[in-house]
Every structure is written in structure tokens, then in C-alpha cells.
Amino acid sequence: MRLKLLPLLLTVGLASLTAQAAVTDQMIADDAKTPGDVLSWGMGTQGQRYSPLKQINPKSIDKLVPAWSFSFGGEKQRGQESQPVIHNGKMFVTGSYSRIYALDATTGKKLWKYEHRLPDGIMPCCDVINRGAALYDNLVIFMTLDAQIVALDQNTGDVVWKEKIDNYADGYSASAAPLIANGLLLTGVSGGEFGVVGRVEARNPKTGQMVWSRPTVEGHMGYKWDDKGNKTENGISGTTNKTWPGDLWKTGGAATWLGGTYDAKTGLAYFGAGNPAPWNSHLRKGDNLFSCSTIAIDVKTGQIKWHYQNTPNDGWDFDGVNEFITYDQDGRRLGGKADRNGFFYVNDATTGQLVNAFPFVKKVTWATGIDLKTGRPNFVPENRPGDPTAGSDGKKGQSVFAAPSFLGGKNQMPMAYSPDTGLFYVPANEWGMEIWNEPITYKKGAAYLGAGFTIKTINDEYIGAMRAVDPKTGKIVWEAKNNAPLWGGVLTTGGNLVFWGTPEGYLQAADAKTGKIVWKFQTGSGVVAPPVTWEQNGEQFVAVVSGWGGAVPLWGGDVAKKVNYLEQGGSVWVFKLMK
Ligand code: CA
Numbered sequence: 001m002r003l004k005l006l007p008l009l010l011t012v013g014l015a016s017l018t019a020q021a022a023v024t025d026q027m028i029a030d031d032a033k034t035p036g037d038v039l040s041w042g043m044g045t046q047g048q049r050y051s052p053l054k055q056i057n058p059k060s061i062d063k064l065v066p067a068w069s070f071s072f073g074g075e076k077q078r079g080q081e082s083q084p085v086i087h088n089g090k091m092f093v094t095g096s097y098s099r100i101y102a103l104d105a106t107t108g109k110k111l112w113k114y115e116h117r118l119p120d121g122i123m124p125c126c127d128v129i130n131r132g133a134a135l136y137d138n139l140v141i142f143m144t145l146d147a148q149i150v151a152l153d154q155n156t157g158d159v160v161w162k163e164k165i166d167n168y169a170d171g172y173s174a175s176a177a178p179l180i181a182n183g184l185l186l187t188g189v190s191g192g193e194f195g196v197v198g199r200v201e202a203r204n205p206k207t208g209q210m211v212w213s214r215p216t217v218e219g220h221m222g223y224k225w226d227d228k229g230n231k232t233e234n235g236i237s238g239t240t241n242k243t244w245p246g247d248l249w250k251t252g253g254a255a256t257w258l259g260g261t262y263d264a265k266t267g268l269a270y271f272g273a274g275n276p277a278p279w280n281s282h283l284r285k286g287d288n289l290f291s292c293s294t295i296a297i298d299v300k301t302g303q304i305k306w307h308y309q310n311t312p313n314d315g316w317d318f319d320g321v322n323e324f325i326t327y328d329q330d331g332r333r334l335g336g337k338a339d340r341n342g343f344f345y346v347n348d349a350t351t352g353q354l355v356n357a358f359p360f361v362k363k364v365t366w367a368t369g370i371d372l373k374t375g376r377p378n379f380v381p382e383n384r385p386g387d388p389t390a391g392s393d394g395k396k397g398q399s400v401f402a403a404p405s406f407l408g409g410k411n412q413m414p415m416a417y418s419p420d421t422g423l424f425y426v427p428a429n430e431w432g433m434e435i436w437n438e439p440i441t442y443k444k445g446a447a448y449l450g451a452g453f454t455i456k457t458i459n460d461e462y463i464g465a466m467r468a469v470d471p472k473t474g475k476i477v478w479e480a481k482n483n484a485p486l487w488g489g490v491l492t493t494g495g496n497l498v499f500w501g502t503p504e505g506y507l508q509a510a511d512a513k514t515g516k517i518v519w520k521f522q523t524g525s526g527v528v529a530p531p532v533t534w535e536q537n538g539e540q541f542v543a544v545v546s547g548w549g550g551a552v553p554l555w556g557g558d559v560a561k562k563v564n565y566l567e568q569g570g571s572v573w574v575f576k577l578m579k
């Protein structure tokens with residue numbers, strides 16, 4: 001009798017092990033509430049970057065020490081903007097140049113590495129960075145600088161499927177972490193500086209098969225695919241030529257380069273769209289939808305449920321890509337977004353209605369405020385860079401000093417929201433730019449700006465400032481200034497802590513209520529990536545990727561010169577409490 005039962009027990013045992021290893025839709029939906037793993041970019045699809053863990057707190061943090069560190073190796077360093085994901089005792093972390101590593105999460109031992117073969121001629125605008133991977137079933141899925149999606153077996157690193165998003169030679173690239181929402185793999189595109197057409201695509205995460213595509217430039221047709229791969233039209237985004245003159249919408253930019261968030265309660269995925277192309281706004285009179293907007297897409301249909309435009313007719317490269325983080329306030333589901341244009345917006349997550357808007361940086365020149373009734377900015381017309389055709393030679397429009405700079409009051413570095421304090425923790429920067437317009441015509445695969453610029457400092461003492469922002473009152477509750485511009489993301493915890501990295505190399509933590517810095521550690525290169533935390537075998541771990549780079553050294557003008565002493569790197573650091 002026992003001999004007969006044994007094989008049955010073994011089978012059951014193996015099945016439950018496999019079930020534990022596979023990442024399910026339910027596990028992704030619960031990610032924010034399950035501190036034993038980090039399955040998604042944002043530590044939950046809402047992107048709050050909040051963990052309930054409290055073993056590490058202001059009292060215990062002086063015992064926080066390195067557990068291990070791992071080098072990405074090779075001669076390739078440059079910017080490391082990746083957020084690790086952790087599942088089943090393994091960490092999956094991407095590096096610059098479209099590389100990904102699987103590591104033992106407690107020891108740092110390398111399990112496997114995959115290096116994507118990149119062609120010559122890729123055109124990433126803002127360094128050879130990658131922001132992380134998504135987990136689904138037994139797969140780890142990430143995007144590459146030549147605009148491909150690669151799905152690998154979590155255990156072996158073998159390629160299971162690989163799909164091309166678009167032509168890299170036309171200016172398309174991809175660097176965001178994919179988002180899993182309601183069983184679909186959602187991805188955006190990069191390339192707004194090359195006149196690409198922004199879009200969000202949904203695929204079957206197990207196969208890479210297309211499900212729907214939704215363009216983020218008004219006038220373009222959306223599509224859907226059935227199970228057999230048959231493609232049919234799924235409605236135009238908006239109304240052709242309503243907010244775009246002539247043919248400019250055909251190369252209209254609005255790249256969805258930072259990816260998105262998803263809220264199961266609303267059934268909506270929230271993607272931000274970047275600048276309209278070209279930068280010279282005088283060429284494209286109108287609002288230029290859906291550039292510089294938050295776009296809420298019904299993931300079941302691939303239709304735009306609502307949009308809110310942060311910067312209509314953008315003339316400053318104020319990409320509206322920043323993460324829209326949903327949260328509960330006064331019995332309502334709302335979303336917060338700290339925009340590149342210097343304003344923090346609160347919208348109703350279900351309808352898009354504007355609830356609040358206020359500046360989170362000290363100097364804003366392009367608008368005096370946001371009208372809460374109409375939802376539109378009060379522009380300062382004389383602070384828009386001038387029309388080159390208005391001048392005597394027609395070559396250079398009037399230059400203006402604008403703040404924030406195009407690198408933004410906030411850029412790619414994701415903020416965090418704590419349901420304990422009700423505050424958003426925003427990595428902000430105070431800087432401006434000289435900006436002017438020039439004539440430009442579209443040429444496939446060439447930069448499509450029609451503008452020139454130099455980034456300038458505003459204060460000698462600091463550029464970066466971590467700010468705790470109250471979305472109800474618009475007040476900055478505390479701030480921690482930083483000499484270099486902040487370019488990493490934020491983590492907040494039930495242990496009343498806020499963690500963030502600095503270009504000067506520190507991972508540091510502050511009391512979430514007061515902003516008092518209670519801990520810091522020098523990682524050896526600049527931190528431009530968001531930290532995460534998880535629990536394993538009763539111990540709380542904190543991880544962050546280190547490696548200076550990204551857009552600041554490439555495009556930062558006077559600020560790039562100011563911080564040119566910073567060294568490159570490429571490693572992941574993991575910390576836990578000393579016993
Ligand atoms: Ca989790």
C-alpha cells in the first residue's frame with residue numbers, strides 16, 4: 001500500500017513546487033502586498049514602491065550592512081537605471097547594453113547571463129540604459145535597445161521567444177521594463193527625438209503574439225489580433241487633424257518610453273506620452289494630442305478611456321511620460337504624477353478629472369499655474385521659445401530662459417507613495433535652460449528637434465531635492481537637498497523609511513515623516529536606479545543598482561560639466577541587518 005502511494009506523493013510534491021515557481025496573474029495582482037517577492041517594476045503594478053516590511057526602521061538601521069555585491073563586468077559600463085525583480089530566491093537584473101543577469105538573491109552567486117547582440121547604428125537618445133524586466137509564468141521578459149522584446153526561461157536563461165517591436169534604423173528603441181496587466185504584456189516605445197509614432201502594445205506574455213496596438217498620436221489607426229494572428233482595425237486614436245496641422249501627426253512623437261502602471265480596480269493601464277515632434281512648437285499649432293499626456297487605456301479593449309494633457313502644444317520637451325501612481329484618498333481612487341514640466345497633478349483614476357495641480361519645484365517659467373476648472377495651464381506666452389520664421393534671417397528664433405530644463409522637474413526616476421504617511425516622495429531637480437527654435441524637416445532615422453539648448457544651474461548649492469509632497473494640500477512637507485541632480489528612484493517602507501540613491505554614489509535612507517537622513521552607504525559609482533526591498537528566510541533585504549550615467553552626462557550642458565568628476569560603474573548591491 002505504501003509503495004503504491006509513494007509515486008503519487010512525489011508527483012503532488014513536484015506539481016506544487018512547479019506551481020510555486022510559475023508567476024501567475026494572481027501573484028502579480030497581489031505583488032504590493034506580498035513582501036517575499038518583487039514581481040513588477042514599481043513593486044506592484046500601481047507603482048507605489050511601498051513595502052509593508054518594517055524590520056529595517058530608523059531604530060535598527062545603523063545595523064544595515066552589505067550582504068553581497070555583484071559586478072556586471074565587461075568593458076561596458078555607462079548608465080545603470082535598472083530595478084531588480086526577485087522571485088523564488090532569484091534576482092533578475094538588467095544592465096546597460098541590453099544585458100540581463102540571474103543571481104541567487106541571498107548570496108549574489110551568478111546563475112546565468114544573457115547578452116543581447118546589438119547591431120551597429122542603434123539610436124538610444126539618452127544612454128544605453130535599461131530599466132528592468134517583467135516576470136510571467138516561467139519567463140523573464142525585457143526590452144532591448146534595438147527595439148526587440150526577449151523572453152527567457154527564468155531557470156536557464158534560454159530564449160523562449162523574441163519579437164521585434166519596430167525598426168531601430170528609423171529611430172525606435174526600447175529601455176523600459178514591460179508591464180504585465182490582466183494577463184497581457186504591455187510595452188511602449190522610445191524615439192520621440194526621431195519623429196517615431198508612440199504607441200502601447202499588448203501581447204500574450206507566453207508567446208509574444210500581438211493582441212492589440214494603440215497609437216498615442218492622434219490620427220493613427222489602432223489594431224487588434226485574434227488568436228490565429230488575424231489583424232483587424234480597432235479604431236483611430238482621437239480624430240485625424242483635430243489637434244495637429246497638415247501631415248505632422250504622421251511623425252508626431254509622443255513616445256511611451258517609460259512604460260506604464262496598471263490598476264486592477266479601474267481595469268486601466270496608465271501610460272505617459274512624451275514630447276510631440278519636432279520640438280519647435282510653432283510648426284504644429286494645436287494641442288498635439290496625445291503628446292505630453294497621461295493616457296488611460298482599457299486593457300480589455302485597447303481603447304483610450306480618458307486622457308489628460310499636462311503640456312498642450314509643448315515647446316520645451318516636457319515629456320509627459322512620468323509614472324501615474326494610483327492611491328486612495330477620501331474614498332476616491334486617484335492618481336498622482338510629478339511631471340517633467342514642474343507641476344504635480346492629481347487626477348481621478350477612473351475618469352481623468354483633474355483634482356489638484358501644484359508646482360513641486362521652486363522655479364517654473366512657462367506657466368503661472370494650472371486652472372483646476374478647465375484643466376489647462378495658464379501659459380506665459382513670452383516665455384515660449386520664439387518662432388524662427390519671425391526673425392530677420394529665419395534661422396534662429398528668439399532664445400528664452402526656461403525652467404524647469406527639458407531634463408525636467410523630475411525625469412525617469414520613479415517616485416514612491418506611502419499609504420502610512422499619505423505622502424509622495426518625489427526626486428526633484430531645480431535647473432533651467434536657454435532654449436531656441438530652428439527650422440527643421442523630417443528625415444527618417446535622423447534627429448528631429450528643430451531646437452537648440454544649454455542646460456543651466458539655478459542654485460550653486462544644490463540641484464537635486466528629495467521632496468515629501470502632500471497631494472491634498474500641495475505642500476512640501478520636507479526636503480533633502482542634493483548637490484548633483486537626482487536621477488535614481490525611490491522606495492518607501494512600513495518601517496517609516498524612504499530610500500534613494502544619489503549620483504555622488506550614496507544609497508541613503510531618511511525618516512519618512514521628518515526627512516532626517518538616518519543612514520547612507522557609498523556604492524562606488526553614481527546611483528541612478530530605484531531601490532527595492534523584500535523578505536527572505538525572515539530577513540529583510542534592500543537592493544539597488546549602482547552605475548553613473550543616463551541623460552545628464554550626455555545632455556546636461558553646464559550641469560554635465562559640474563558633475564563630470566563622477567565615475568561610471570555597473571553593479572548591484574544588497575543589504576541586510578547585521579546579526
Ligand atoms: Ca510582492
Ligand code: CA
Nearest residue numbers: 192275317319
Ligand atoms: Ca523628449
